[in-house]
Amino acid sequence: MARPSNEFILAWSSLVSEDESSGWQAISLPPAGPIDIQAGRRFPDNTEAVLFCFPTISLPRSEKLPEGKGFLVERTQLSVHDGLCLALTRQQEGSPDLFASMVCDVVGAMDDASDNTASETSFLRIFLGRVRAWQQFMSRGAGPLSTEAELGLAGELYFMKQFLDAGVAPMTALNGWVGPDDAPQDFLLGEGAVEVKATMSSSGFPVRIGSLEQLDDSVTSPLFLAAVRFARSEVGATLPDLIAQVTQRLETEPGGVELLRERLMLAGYFSIHEGHYSRKFEPKEKRMFLVTRDFPRLTPGTVPLGVTKAHYELNLDHVADYFRDFSVILSQLGVMNDSR
Structure with missing residues (x-):
């Protein structure tokens, strides 16, 4: 405090x-x-x-x-x-x-x-x-997060809760949260990586891919895409609420709350802006996918020579064949060996 x-x-x-x-x-x-x-x-x-x-x-x-x-x-x-x-x-x-x-x-x-x-x-x-x-x-300017960045951080915190509640060791989850360091993927966990996406669309399940590297499994494998669809609702949680929920799960872990605060600051969040974050996010659906060679995506190895950057939208309604159960993903990552 x-x-x-x-x-x-x-x-x-x-x-x-x-x-x-x-x-x-x-x-x-x-x-x-x-x-x-x-x-x-x-x-x-x-x-x-x-x-x-x-x-x-x-x-x-x-x-x-x-x-x-x-x-x-x-x-x-x-x-x-x-x-x-x-x-x-x-x-x-x-x-x-x-x-x-x-x-x-x-x-x-x-x-x-x-x-x-x-x-x-x-x-x-x-x-x-x-x-x-x-x-x-x-x-980064010491100002509040943009609307898009607020949504993205809400998605990462949502999956942080999912990892902790599933039994992933707190320091494994926190140290693996590399999104605030502008890493290509949001989590490096165990044997692989997880890229997190969040949307508030009520039509389809569109997510924005911000670079050629985000879904490139040639560097880190296995690579999973984790997505959550939020709805704006009075029963949902604000960004400070989500942070409080994660903090509560870390209170018995020595150094856990302090590390979370540092990661949040690196992500651009600071408590003096709490009043700015009034949107409430209610999770309606989560999906997780294994990114394989045939997964629809753009990577440095698949775009024409000369293309060095790309931002595109992917509709997850069309990649159902790559869906994986959450427990299977944790097993493939190997993080359950660190469970509490």
């Missing part, structure tokens, strides 16, 4: 400098486990920062630290700390409000780890992972 923003805003507002000298001014805040946390300003730039001091571990000098639109992470030194100190600092062009939201989220993620007695190394991983998720989130 994110920390209250007032904790940081009040600390920053109390830090002032009457001269032009350089250096840090900082106020200690409640720690996250063994990690000392301070709200700070470095003068003469006078921009907001949060200092994270790790008492015993180090970071290779070759490690590239995150830097995004409006913020950066840098090493720094404080006279009262001998260990690794990292400063998460707002750049001049960065939005103060967005930076405050970022800080509250990052520190909140570390607070959550405190409840699980995480190691110092785990805190560093959480810190860097969360900041990098923000880095990618901001690179």
